[in-house]
Amino acid sequence: MNRFSYMRAASIDEAVREAAADPAARYIAGGTNLIDLMKYNVERPARLIDITHLPLNRIEDTENGGFRLGALVTNDEAAHDPRVQDRYPLLSSAILAGASPQLRNAATTGGNLLQRTRCYYFYDPGTPCNKREPGTGCPAAFGRNRIHAILGTSEHCIATHPSDMAVALAALEAVVHVAGPDGERAIPMSDFHRLPGDRPEIDTTLRRGEIITAVELPAADFSRNYTYLKLRDRLSYAFALVSVAVALRMDGDIIAEARLALGGVAHKPWRDPEAEAMLRGQAAVADRFAAVADHILRDAKGYEDNAFKIDLARRAIVRALSQAAAGTPQSQADKRIQ
Amino acid sequence: MSGGQKGAAALPERIPITLTINGKALRIEVLPWTVLLDLLRDHLGLTGTKKGCDHGQCGACTVIVDGKRINSCMAFAVMKDGASITTIEGLASGGVLHPLQQAFIDHDAFQCGYCTPGQICSGVALIEEGRAQTRDEIRELMSGNLCRCGAYTNIVDAIEQVIGSKAEAKS
Numbered sequence: 001m002n003r004f005s006y007m008r009a010a011s012i013d014e015a016v017r018e019a020a021a022d023p024a025a026r027y028i029a030g031g032t033n034l035i036d037l038m039k040y041n042v043e044r045p046a047r048l049i050d051i052t053h054l055p056l057n058r059i060e061d062t063e064n065g066g067f068r069l070g071a072l073v074t075n076d077e078a079a080h081d082p083r084v085q086d087r088y089p090l091l092s093s094a095i096l097a098g099a100s101p102q103l104r105n106a107a108t109t110g111g112n113l114l115q116r117t118r119c120y121y122f123y124d125p126g127t128p129c130n131k132r133e134p135g136t137g138c139p140a141a142f143g144r145n146r147i148h149a150i151l152g153t154s155e156h157c158i159a160t161h162p163s164d165m166a167v168a169l170a171a172l173e174a175v176v177h178v179a180g181p182d183g184e185r186a187i188p189m190s191d192f193h194r195l196p197g198d199r200p201e202i203d204t205t206l207r208r209g210e211i212i213t214a215v216e217l218p219a220a221d222f223s224r225n226y227t228y229l230k231l232r233d234r235l236s237y238a239f240a241l242v243s244v245a246v247a248l249r250m251d252g253d254i255i256a257e258a259r260l261a262l263g264g265v266a267h268k269p270w271r272d273p274e275a276e277a278m279l280r281g282q283a284a285v286a287d288r289f290a291a292v293a294d295h296i297l298r299d300a301k302g303y304e305d306n307a308f309k310i311d312l313a314r315r316a317i318v319r320a321l322s323q324a325a326a327g328t329p330q331s332q333a334d335k336r337i338q
Numbered sequence: 339m340s341g342g343q344k345g346a347a348a349l350p351e352r353i354p355i356t357l358t359i360n361g362k363a364l365r366i367e368v369l370p371w372t373v374l375l376d377l378l379r380d381h382l383g384l385t386g387t388k389k390g391c392d393h394g395q396c397g398a399c400t401v402i403v404d405g406k407r408i409n410s411c412m413a414f415a416v417m418k419d420g421a422s423i424t425t426i427e428g429l430a431s432g433g434v435l436h437p438l439q440q441a442f443i444d445h446d447a448f449q450c451g452y453c454t455p456g457q458i459c460s461g462v463a464l465i466e467e468g469r470a471q472t473r474d475e476i477r478e479l480m481s482g483n484l485c486r487c488g489a490y491t492n493i494v495d496a497i498e499q500v501i502g503s504k505a506e507a508k509s
Contacts, residue, residue, distance in 0.1 A: 005370065028414075031412060031413060032394060032412050035412050036394060052417060099482075100397065101463075101467075102460065103412070105408050106412065236477075236478055237482060332478065335474075
């Protein structure tokens with residue numbers, strides 16, 4: 001690991017000032033991704049700004065019936081908060097599908113969003129990687145690519161964003177609040193992460209020095225018809241090959257409102273507003289779900305090892321929509337898929 | 339920038355921190371990049387906590403920090419200033435094993451033993467969290483601890499025994 005200087009930020013202003021002044025500085029909170037990347041010499045920050053003492057660790061109701069998760073609320077705290085469990089069980093379920101209890105105790109809401117979009121080539125400084133070293137090439141496209149993306153890829157990068165929490169936040173239309181050298185702003189989840197294009201080294205739309213202060217969930221009635229279905233190579237503690245977050249508002253047998261996001265298939269949580277519109281006002285039947293899945297995957301592109309993901313995603317979308325419509329969400333403890 | 343960072347030959351800056359480890363308060367100076375696991379093992383001689391993968395994937399380094407189990411390999415010691423830490427060395431009291439340590443012996447819940455300190459610290463925290471009732475839930479909530487000998491069935495048995503005896507004591 002490289003040597004670095006360390007400072008404990010006493011205020012958001014101080015943290016932002018320090019980060020804006022030094023492009024080689026990084027914020028650190030839970031550290032579960034950054035420390036790992038530092039141990040592999042993938043990240044080599046000259047300075048770490050410890051933000052864990054900032055007052056960003058609360059969950060607060062908002063005036064409009066939603067709530068704000070402070071950036072330092074841990075994954076464990078968010079998943080087990082009674083308000084999250086009652087009003088946004090999709091978020092709780094997705095968080096509990098990810099990582100391990102030890103990591104969820106350390107990992108924070110802001111850090112979860114800022115974990116790197118990545119693959120095993122990114123993690124290996126002995127190989128080229130456009131994300132790690134721009135312009136060196138993407139060995140994944142012609143190498144081992146079982147875990148890689150099938151949607152929104154570019155010739156420069158086919159890595160996936162591994163967060164489960166972010167997939168639920170995308171479906172729930174969360175808003176990321178940030179503070180920076182130019183003040184505060186709010187970024188919709190759909191605009192927070194970016195596709196690789198020809199700049200795969202940039203994962204998000206954050207500007208230099210900006211810090212996440214909170215993630216806001218708008219008021220919504222998705223507490224009954226939801227599911228987070230995660231499919232992976234082992235039943236626990238592995239990244240998704242494909243995951244599906246679904247939140248529906250049902251009016252009898254008719255879908256009044258539908259949200260759907262995919263994980264494990266793209267450089268960011270994948271949403272398709274057109275597909276969601278195809279569900280609105282429709283009966284919850286398998287034929288319609290299959291048509292929606294086909295629409296979402298219309299431009300999917302498989303590589304040598306991951307072409308199976310296209311069919312897996314199609315089936316997972318249909319299954320997840322069925323689970324959500326029936327009000328029988330996937331259990332994250334009992335792994336049987338109903 | 340602080341004084342310790344000036345010039346190539348400058349000594350690295352050590353930062354004073356206070357930790358309470360297994361009930362004992364300790365004031366030490368650490369380098370910013372010293373990882374909690376390495377502090378415990380290499381600087382404090384608490385070698386019960388094991389280094390397995392060193393990347394947060396195996397759970398051998400699990401310790402309990404302020405009541406929460408974490409991977410000590412994925413934490414900088416300097417960031418734990420003021421924390422209270424329990425390691426495997428701190429579980430027995432007055433020569434009596436922690437009930438989960440005893441249950442691991444009763445159920446033959448280890449073979450080589452390398453993952454065991456992490457398994458037990460993780461299990462102790464799991465029992466305190468009180469969220470696991472069924473074997474499925476125990477397995478899921480122990481998924482951050484790998485055992486390459488494959489003693490999983492007996493580990494679940496041991497944890498189930500302690501959860502069961504706690505529930506009995508309450509009723």
